[in-house]
Amino acid sequence: MSTAEATLEINIEQSRTTLDAWVREVVKWHFDPETGCAFWLDLAQTLSFDPREVIQTYDDLSKLGPFQDEWLRGGPVRRWVPKGHAGRPIYTFETGGSTGVPKSRINIEDFRLDYEAFSATLPDEYFPKETDWLSLGPTGPRRLRLAVEHLAQYRGGICFMVDLDPRWVIKLLKMGQPQMAERYKQHVIEQALTLLRAHDNIRCLFTTPKLLEALCEKVSLKKLGITGVFCGGTEMTPQFHRFAVEELLDGAYFAATYGNTLMGLAVHKPRIPEDNYAVIYYPPLPRAMIEVVDPDNPDRVVGYGETGRVRLTTLTKEFFMPRFLERDAAEREPPCELYPWDGVRNVRPFAGLPGTVVEGVY
Amino acid sequence: MLHIPLLRHGEPYTSLDVACIPHHQTREVFVEVSQANAGLLRRDLRDQAITRGKLARFSTAELVAICRRAADHFLKDTLLLGNAPQTPEDYVKQVSATTGLPHVMVRKNMQKICSMLAEMENVLNGLTRNIDWEVLDHGFGEVEGHAVSFFPCAESLGVVLPNNSPGVHSLWIPSFPLKIPLVLKPGSAEPWTPYRIVQALIKAGAPKEVFSFYPADHAAAGEILRSCGRGMMFGDASAVGAWESDSRVEIHGPGYSKVILGEDCVDEWEKYLDVMVASIVENGGRSCVNASSVWTPAYAKEISEALAERLARIFPRAAEDEAAQLAPFADPNVASRISQIIDQALAEPGARDITAAHRKGERLVIWNSCSYLVPTLVYCEAASHPLANKEFLFPFSSVVNVPQNQLTETLGPSLVVTAITRDPELVQRLVSSPNVDRLNVGPVPTNKVSWDQPHEGNLFEHLYARRAFQRAASF
Numbered sequence: 001m002s003t004a005e006a007t008l009e010i011n012i013e014q015s016r017t018t019l020d021a022w023v024r025e026v027v028k029w030h031f032d033p034e035t036g037c038a039f040w041l042d043l044a045q046t047l048s049f050d051p052r053e054v055i056q057t058y059d060d061l062s063k064l065g066p067f068q069d070e071w072l073r074g075g076p077v078r079r080w081v082p083k084g085h086a087g088r089p090i091y092t093f094e095t096g097g098s099t100g101v102p103k104s105r106i107n108i109e110d111f112r113l114d115y116e117a118f119s120a121t122l123p124d125e126y127f128p129k130e131t132d133w134l135s136l137g138p139t140g141p142r143r144l145r146l147a148v149e150h151l152a153q154y155r156g157g158i159c160f161m162v163d164l165d166p167r168w169v170i171k172l173l174k175m176g177q178p179q180m181a182e183r184y185k186q187h188v189i190e191q192a193l194t195l196l197r198a199h200d201n202i203r204c205l206f207t208t209p210k211l212l213e214a215l216c217e218k219v220s221l222k223k224l225g226i227t228g229v230f231c232g233g234t235e236m237t238p239q240f241h242r243f244a245v246e247e248l249l250d251g252a253y254f255a256a257t258y259g260n261t262l263m264g265l266a267v268h269k270p271r272i273p274e275d276n277y278a279v280i281y282y283p284p285l286p287r288a289m290i291e292v293v294d295p296d297n298p299d300r301v302v303g304y305g306e307t308g309r310v311r312l313t314t315l316t317k318e319f320f321m322p323r324f325l326e327r328d329a330a331e332r333e334p335p336c337e338l339y340p341w342d343g344v345r346n347v348r349p350f351a352g353l354p355g356t357v358v359e360g361v362y
Numbered sequence: 363m364l365h366i367p368l369l370r371h372g373e374p375y376t377s378l379d380v381a382c383i384p385h386h387q388t389r390e391v392f393v394e395v396s397q398a399n400a401g402l403l404r405r406d407l408r409d410q411a412i413t414r415g416k417l418a419r420f421s422t423a424e425l426v427a428i429c430r431r432a433a434d435h436f437l438k439d440t441l442l443l444g445n446a447p448q449t450p451e452d453y454v455k456q457v458s459a460t461t462g463l464p465h466v467m468v469r470k471n472m473q474k475i476c477s478m479l480a481e482m483e484n485v486l487n488g489l490t491r492n493i494d495w496e497v498l499d500h501g502f503g504e505v506e507g508h509a510v511s512f513f514p515c516a517e518s519l520g521v522v523l524p525n526n527s528p529g530v531h532s533l534w535i536p537s538f539p540l541k542i543p544l545v546l547k548p549g550s551a552e553p554w555t556p557y558r559i560v561q562a563l564i565k566a567g568a569p570k571e572v573f574s575f576y577p578a579d580h581a582a583a584g585e586i587l588r589s590c591g592r593g594m595m596f597g598d599a600s601a602v603g604a605w606e607s608d609s610r611v612e613i614h615g616p617g618y619s620k621v622i623l624g625e626d627c628v629d630e631w632e633k634y635l636d637v638m639v640a641s642i643v644e645n646g647g648r649s650c651v652n653a654s655s656v657w658t659p660a661y662a663k664e665i666s667e668a669l670a671e672r673l674a675r676i677f678p679r680a681a682e683d684e685a686a687q688l689a690p691f692a693d694p695n696v697a698s699r700i701s702q703i704i705d706q707a708l709a710e711p712g713a714r715d716i717t718a719a720h721r722k723g724e725r726l727v728i729w730n731s732c733s734y735l736v737p738t739l740v741y742c743e744a745a746s747h748p749l750a751n752k753e754f755l756f757p758f759s760s761v762v763n764v765p766q767n768q769l770t771e772t773l774g775p776s777l778v779v780t781a782i783t784r785d786p787e788l789v790q791r792l793v794s795s796p797n798v799d800r801l802n803v804g805p806v807p808t809n810k811v812s813w814d815q816p817h818e819g820n821l822f823e824h825l826y827a828r829r830a831f832q833r834a835a836s837f
Contacts, residue, residue, distance in 0.1 A: 176604055178584055178604070213404065214401075216405070217401075237378070237399065238379070239379040243399055243401060247402070276378065
């Protein structure tokens with residue numbers, strides 16, 4: 001075993017120890033009658049064990065069973081507010097709504113903490129401090145809208161915004177009106193161009209893959225002074241990654257992310273030629289974990305390099321969501337030097353779900 | 363492993379998104395096809411005027427000469443398929459591998475495309491009604507003493523192509539001598555033919571930049587149709603529906619082609635059985651120009667029995683068999699679903715599967731690890747029956763009792779009508795019918811093509827518009 005491999009082994013072990021300790025703390029918080037939320041305290045009444053005693057490691061979370069998608073749809077949303085946070089201002093964020101009634105998640109400060117951690121992964125050379133941002137992505141009840149603005153402010157910048165309602169786009173596509181959806185997209189892009197041309201200090205951009213393409217059809221990012229692009233929100237393929245780097249970005253840094261309202265965001269492993277533009281994400285351990293499991297037996301994590309369904313676990317003192325089966329598929333990626341824990345490769349919509357999912361519309 | 367790249371203005375590009383197309387028989391991956399992401403093709407299509415300019419430098423006569431040379435290249439030469447050489451025989455086997463078409467049918471289609479390229483002069487004259495090519499080159503001139511001027515309505519023609527038969531590719535080729543660059547989205551199982559045609563044209567001297575070839579998903583196909591000034595779309599009724607109201611897009615959906623017998627000829631129906639059989643069966647019944655119904659004012663039962671007896675002689679044969687008349691379904695599930703649809707419709711009173719009594723087994727046949735639907739002839743008592751006017755991807759036809767005085771009212775949209783009649787009144791009614799796209803009077807098989815006759819829309823009129831034009835004598 002080389003020194004690097006040995007170091008990685010040690011780091012993997014340490015990250016696991018950190019994760020297990022954090023699991024104990026989070027479980028203790030959410031199942032304590034003084035600090036926990038109504039949902040988990042009610043659920044604890046149905047269990048034959050006290051989670052605070054039985055759940056000592058990350059793997060022990062399986063004793064709680066899978067997290068049900070439906071638990072997050074509809075109200076009352078206050079059942080998710082931990083008593084330990086009583087009296088604090090509460091946000092509620094919703095998922096895109098591409099699979100029916102949107103899922104809601106309460107939030108207090110998590111989005112700030114997650115994006116402050118993410119900020120540390122952005123190179124200052126390309127995302128200069130005290131320069132301004134344009135957020136060109138979904139707004140409304142989505143976490144991204146506030147999170148990107150906080151990211152800009154945290155880095156000393158001001159965030160410019162445009163409105164974007166992805167549910168309207170979904171509706172247009174379902175109504176068989178792709179031309180109208182296209183017009184809406186152009187409407188969004190025109191607003192972005194106006195802002196970019198009017199504010200010289202905008203150097204950083206958040207956007208989605210499709211809007212990045214649409215924007216770059218109109219202008220050169222370089223000419224507009226954009227040096228860093230933080231991209232996420234929808235599926236990103238290796239081909240898009242390559243296309244963006246080779247043809248859209250004009251040398252701007254490309255920070256791809258995977259995430260959602262429920263989990264937070266996972267950062268992209270820095271690009272190396274060996275990965276051939278594979279889009280590889282690592283979750284923000286210990287606050288969240290991403291695993292790839294056997295779709296037919298979600299208790300089984302697949303081997304490295306194997307394909308499966310994405311399973312998310314969110315572990316914060318605001319929100320506890322163990323073992324949630326996401327609507328995505330991916331390959332399981334081994335730990336790396338920068339992120340000594342499991343990652344995911346080439347996340348895309350999971351084909352085994354019933355019904356049609358309209359995805360990637362914004 | 364064979365790999366087919368995209369062509370971005372003629373330049374090969376290997377995508378990281380790859381579709382794996384299986385061999386229809388073994389179901390093992392036979393070829394990998396690079397897939398275009400929507401943003402990539404939209405980006406490429408920003409510069410359409412430049413590529414059109416490259417084509418506009420050629421005279422029409424030069425472009426027709428390129429087509430003539432390309433005919434030979436397409437039929438006889440080894441051309442490039444990505445980085446690999448592709449002989450004509452390779453091409454035949456490759457088309458057959460992913461579509462199921464027997465080799466003999468691929469060769470016939472190959473010949474059809476070759477003759478279309480070779481006959482481009484006639485094709486253009488048919489499309490333009492013999493306008494002097496100088497008029498096309500300059501954009502204005504005189505026709506029979508009158509000033510005329512034409513202008514292109516688009517910088518490129520976007521074409522969303524089907525899988526059913528290589529012969530359909532002859533429809534978009536005239537865009538090249540008409541000086542409109544091509545943006546092609548091939549059918550998922552049949553990238554071979556458009557790629558080979560493009561390579562043949564490039565070898566013959568065409569500027570490669572005027573050909574873009576983007577295998578892609580449905581969403582990207584939509585981007586092509588939206589981004590090109592004019593479009594052409596092939597597909598079933600559900601696929602083309604979204605584009606029916608867009609006049610920029612020429613729709614090539616189901617044909618619902620028919621053979622019609624007039625009262626004056628119906629007593630001699632046996633004389634015309636060969637025409638009916640050929641119309642139904644040729645090319646495996648996979649073309650929109652194949653007849654999917656025979657409408658007759660009399661003898662419907664007798665005609666049904668006679669046709670069924672002839673169709674029941676056709677059975678699956680190996681792809682290499684020169685006598686093969688049936689193509690297996692590349693996707694076995696499609697064959698199964700089609701057979702179920704037919705059976706469900708037969709449950710409604712007023713129709714019978716006449717071939718059932720003539721064949722030995724079921725309609726759906728698994729032979730040599732392939733799924734076939736054997737020819738099916740359904741007798742319908744009236745045109746209102748759900749099977750009277752249906753089209754499927756195999757030799758299927760109804761024979762329907764329709765009084766002659768109700769023919770044109772009940773016809774419905776029909777790509778080709780072969781009217782076996784000398785009755786001038788019936789011929790006149792068909793000539794006047796907006797439902798008849800192509801009319802053959804007399805015993806001409808529905809699938810027989812005449813190159814000087816525009817088929818399913820006039821491509822010249824789709825790509826060009828006429829403007830009023832006057833020029834002072836001193837200018």
